[in-house]
Amino acid sequence: MAVTFEPLSERHLSSVWHIEKLAHTHPWAKKSIYDLGNRFQCHHVMLLDGQVVGYFYAQNVVGEVSLLNIAVSPEYQGQRLGFQLAEFFCAYCQSQQAESIWLEVRESNYRAIKLYHKLGFSDVDTRPHYYPVAGGREDAVIMSYYLAD
Incomplete structure (x- = not known):
């Protein structure tokens, strides 16, 4: 099975939207997924034998990259594809001469936090009551990774 990556384009959007709804308890609005402007x-996107199985949305503003959204299709989770996607994301940021990467992750998402630590991210702070959950809100862990000194 061949894993490849390519810039997200309009032809990927229906697959990304499908994964978004399956992978997140509180998915982004369809309008946000489809906004490529x-x-x-x-x-x-991450492709497995040509099929979209994961993606990330990020912004690079003057060398500071914010990871906005990342997901792997639930049917492909547990196969280290999330690690490969996050690793590619970090390498891509480095190739673009980014200085730092920032992200927020649900405090209950232990697997993701562990993955980000493994990639070199550090906990910076928390954002109280940031994410919606059934019956309330949950804190976000703010994490960063400095690529350049």
Whole structure:
């Protein structure tokens, strides 16, 4: 099975939207998924034998990259594809001469936090009551990774 990555384009959007609804308890609005008009965007898809199985949405503003959304299709989770996607994301940021990467992750998403730590991210702070959950809200862990000194 061949894993490849390419910039997200209109032809990927229906697959990304399908994964978004399956992978997140509170998915982005369809309008947000389909909005490819931001000049700072650096969104990519992960393909497995040509099929979209994951993606990330990110912005690079003057060397500071914000990871906005990342997901792997639930049917492909547990196969290290999430790690490959996140690793590609970091390498891509480095190739674009980014200085730092920032992200927020649900405090209950232990697997993602562990993955980000493994890639070199550090906890910076928390954003109280950031994410919606059934019956309330949950904190976000703010994480960063510095690529350049």
